[in-house]
Amino acid sequence: MTILVTGGAGYIGSHCVQHLMSHGHSVVVFDDLSTGYERFVLSPHFVKGNTRDKALLVKTIQDFHVTAVMHFAASCYVGESVNEPGKYYGNNVYGTLQLLDAMRETKVSQLVFSSTCATYGVPQTLPLTEEHPLNPISPYGKTKRIVEMMMEDYSLAYGLNYVALRYFNAAGADSTGKLGEAHEPETHLIPLVLQTATGKRKNIQIFGTDYDTPDGTCIRDYIHIVDIAEAHRLALTYLTAGNSSDVFNLGTGHGFSVREIIQACEQITGKPIAVVEAPRRPGDPAKLVANAAKANKVLGWKPAFGELTEIIRTAWQWEQQVTELPSLSR
Numbered sequence: 301m302t303i304l305v306t307g308g309a310g311y312i313g314s315h316c317v318q319h320l321m322s323h324g325h326s327v328v329v330f331d332d333l334s335t336g337y338e339r340f341v342l343s344p345h346f347v348k349g350n351t352r353d354k355a356l357l358v359k360t361i362q363d364f365h366v367t368a369v370m371h372f373a374a375s376c377y378v379g380e381s382v383n384e385p386g387k388y389y390g391n392n393v394y395g396t397l398q399l400l401d402a403m404r405e406t407k408v409s410q411l412v413f414s415s416t417c418a419t420y421g422v423p424q425t426l427p428l429t430e431e432h433p434l435n436p437i438s439p440y441g442k443t444k445r446i447v448e449m450m451m452e453d454y455s456l457a458y459g460l461n462y463v464a465l466r467y468f469n470a471a472g473a474d475s476t477g478k479l480g481e482a483h484e485p486e487t488h489l490i491p492l493v494l495q496t497a498t499g500k501r502k503n504i505q506i507f508g509t510d511y512d513t514p515d516g517t518c519i520r521d522y523i524h525i526v527d528i529a530e531a532h533r534l535a536l537t538y539l540t541a542g543n544s545s546d547v548f549n550l551g552t553g554h555g556f557s558v559r560e561i562i563q564a565c566e567q568i569t570g571k572p573i574a575v576v577e578a579p580r581r582p583g584d585p586a587k588l589v590a591n592a593a594k595a596n597k598v599l600g601w602k603p604a605f606g607e608l609t610e611i612i613r614t615a616w617q618w619e620q621q622v623t624e625l626p627s628l629s630r
C-alpha cells in the first residue's frame with residue numbers, strides 16, 4: 301500500500317508520515333512548502349506541489365502507484381481566514397476539489413481527511429458528539445465543513461470512501477526529536493507558553509479572563525499529535541476493511557483552561573512564566589471538549605497520551621531543542 305500524504309511537511313502531516321512509515325507503509329509526501337518544512341519530510345518520496353495542481357496530483361498518484369490518500373494540506377489559521385477568506389476557499393475548498401477529481405480520474409477511492417472541531421461552531425451542548433449541529437463561524441471552519449460535504453457527495457456519486465477526523469487541539473511532539481510544532485507565525489497556546497519559558501518571548505497573553513468558566517479563561521481539549529497520527533492509521537485500516545464513510549471526533553474528553561495550561565507549563569519547565577491579561581480573541585468559544593466515544597468504539601482508538609503533563613513534556617523537549625537549531629529554513 302502506498303499512501304499519498306498531502307501537507308506531509310507540516311506539523312500534523314509530518315507526524316502522520318513518521319507514524320505510517322514506522323508501521324511499514326510506503327508514503328509519498330506532496331507539499332508546496334508554503335508553511336511546511338523540507339526537513340520535516342521524512343519519506344524518501346517527495347513531490348513539491350500545490351493541491352490546486354490537478355495534473356501534478358494525477359501524475360504523482362500514477363508514478364508512485366498510490367492506493368490511498370491522507371489529506372492535510374490546508375491553510376489553518378482561524379484569524380487569518382477572517383481577513384483573507386479567498387486564500388482559505390482557494391486552498392482548502394478548490395485545492396481539495398482538485399484532489400478529489402485527481403482521485404476519481406485515477407480510481408483511488410480511499411481518503412482520510414484532516415477536519416476540525418471548528419466545524420461545530422459555538423457548542424450548544426458539551427462534550428461535543430458527532431451529532432452536534434454544524435454551524436462553523438469562521439471561514440476556516442466553513443471551508444473544512446464544505447470539504448466534508450464535498451466528500452459526502454463524491455461518496456454518493458462516485459464511490460469515494462472517506463473518513464473525516466475532527467481534531468480538537470493538537471499538541472506535543474514525537475519522541476525522536478525530529479519533528480515538532482513550528483508554525484510561522486506561531487499562534488497556538490502551548491508553544492507560545494513554552495517559548496516564554498525559553499526566553500524567546502517576554503510573556504504570554506491570556507486572551508480573555510471573563511469567560512463563563514471556573515477561572516474565567518477558555519477551556520480546550522488538548523490531544524497528543526502521535527495519538528492523532530494513530531487515529532489516521534486506524535481510519536485507513538477501517539476503510540481498507542471495506543467499512544463505509546464516516547466522521548469521528550478526536551479528543552481526550554478532558555478540558556483544561558488557559559491558566560491551567562500555563563501552570564502545568566511552569567511546573568514542567570521549572571521556570572516562571574510572565575502572564576499578561578488581554579481582551580478576548582474574536583471567535584473563541586468559552587469551552588470546547590470532545591466526546592470521542594465513537595472513534596473508540598468504531599476505530600478502536602484510545603489516546604496513549606491521556607495526561608496533559610505527558611503532552612506538555614513532549615512539546616517542551618521539542619521547544620528546547622528547536623531553539624538550538626540554526627534555522628528551520630524551508
Ligand code: UDP
Pocket residue numbers: 378469487488489490492504505506507508518519520558581584
Ligand atoms: N490563547 C491565549 N493566548 C495565546 C494563544 C491562545 O490565551 O497567545 C488561548 C485561546 O484564546 C484559546 C486557547 O488559548 O482559548 C487555545 O488557543 P489555540 O490558538 O492554541 O487553539 P484554538 O483553540 O484556537 O484552536
